[in-house]
Amino acid sequence: MKTFPDIKQSFRELIATPSISALEAKLDMSNQGVVTLLSQWLDDLGFDCQIHPVPNTRGKHNLLAKIGQGHGGLLLAGHTDTVPFDEGRWSQDPFTLTEKDDRWYGLGSCDMKGFFALVLEAVRQMPTQDFIRPLYILASADEETTMNGAKAFAQSKAIAPEYALIGEPTGLKPVYMHKGHLAQGIRITGRSGHSSDPAKGLNAIEIMHQVIGQLLKLKQHLAEHYREEAFSVPYPTMNFGHIHGGDAANRICGCCDLHLDIRPLPGLPLEVLEQLLTQYLAELSQRYPGAISISQLYPGSQPFAGQADAQWSQLVAELSNQAPEVVNYATEAPYIQQLGCQTLVWGPGSIEQAHQPDEYLDTAYINKTVDLLKHLIYHACIKTP
Incomplete structure (x- = not known):
């Protein structure tokens, strides 16, 4: 040798x-x-x-x-x-x-x-x-x-x-x-304009406020329906890690981005988690056509x-x-x-x-x-x- x-x-x-x-x-x-x-x-x-x-x-x-x-x-x-x-x-x-x-x-x-x-x-x-x-x-x-x-x-x-x-x-x-790992980005595309006439624009921050409300409902759903007591945190977690929107106090915000991290338990595949995310935002997507987009920040792990x-x-x-x-x-x-x-x-x-x-x-x-x-x-x- x-x-x-x-x-x-x-x-x-x-x-x-x-x-x-x-x-x-x-x-x-x-x-x-x-x-x-x-x-x-x-x-x-x-x-x-x-x-x-x-x-x-x-x-x-x-x-x-x-x-x-x-x-x-x-x-x-x-x-x-x-x-x-x-x-x-x-x-x-x-x-x-x-x-x-x-x-x-x-x-x-x-x-x-x-x-x-x-x-x-x-x-x-x-x-x-x-x-x-x-x-x-x-x-x-x-x-x-x-x-x-x-x-x-x-x-x-x-x-x-x-x-x-x-x-x-x-x-x-x-x-x-x-646990697994899913990192998603949500972008709200509104219409900017002068803050003196809100009706002429579509404020992306206001829509994001509604989106976050739905995400918090999903967070609660995950905590209530998926548990594994072997983990120190025995339920899937959701974290809002980054948010940015707008550029001036006197302009209607035309774009707002949110980055979130979800850690699913075994038994909750990433595909199902992505479907739940889409499902919880479906009503808002219908109310604001074309305004809400969901994207993958980087590949997740099962x-x-x-x-x-x-x-x-x-x-x-x-x-x-x-x-x-x-x-x-x-x-x-x-x-x-x-x-x-x-x-x-x-x-x-x-x-x-x-x-x-x-x-x-x-x-x-x-x-x-x-x-x-x-x-x-x-x-x-x-x-x-």
Whole structure:
């Protein structure tokens, strides 16, 4: 076997390879460098690697690697992209691995390039020739924005593992359920004019006032009809995050924009939520023809629900010594689950470090995560039924 990088070197090279995802084209980057690195290393370990372009992206790719034969097995999944970093707020170069105070700092160290380095080390220490079921590794694109990588992979139905782990930073707690995310923009297009004669215009702020009234009714409906007590906030939430309209006190407002965020529970698909939004504004849309438009601010993410008492959930919980739990943030889990596998979100580090300046992974997670991964791979790929 060729000389293989140790954990720190693979961390260092992954972090040094920028792969920022952003909706704005000027900030967006390809993930080709990260995918190429991982493919080279996995090939050295004996994996069969396939790289596929992801539709509806700016040159992004998914990597799927497989080792072992047979049916079922385990999928270890993660995303190759990071969020943009805050210029001037990092204490060190975000693209240089910096070790300090028992922490490894760097953009993606926790969320979540570091997970791939730990997976590589776990596999390197295992007798892959003994695998009687396959081990898959998926490195996906654009999780931080559109999740188009995971969506495209789920639609391809290329594999059918029995189990899946998505290595987001959960503190090694198995996460079996999370909310979804829908971000919509509502624009009211009125008619501007002089404020001295309101009848000659159509005030967009006044119409938006009525729209907000209907949205508050929808918010109440969601709270009353959808509940899941496992969540700390056990109902779908709606937040009005941005509003802007008008340009002068003596002009009738001709345009008003509202941005809102809704976090649906499992059992409330985004399509149904969008239909409810349209339904609650239907009467106003008829009263003011052509004045109300609803648009997607950016692609949403479906809610995810597994089972806390499923075999996989219980095994991961037992080995990790952590009870299965639910979280409020969104991941690729609902799309990976479409492959038909028992799916969990589970990985090293804290979500509190994600998307923050001076992102880091506590080094206490390194050996522990490698050991746990080896146990989980053994159970899914080697252990006889």
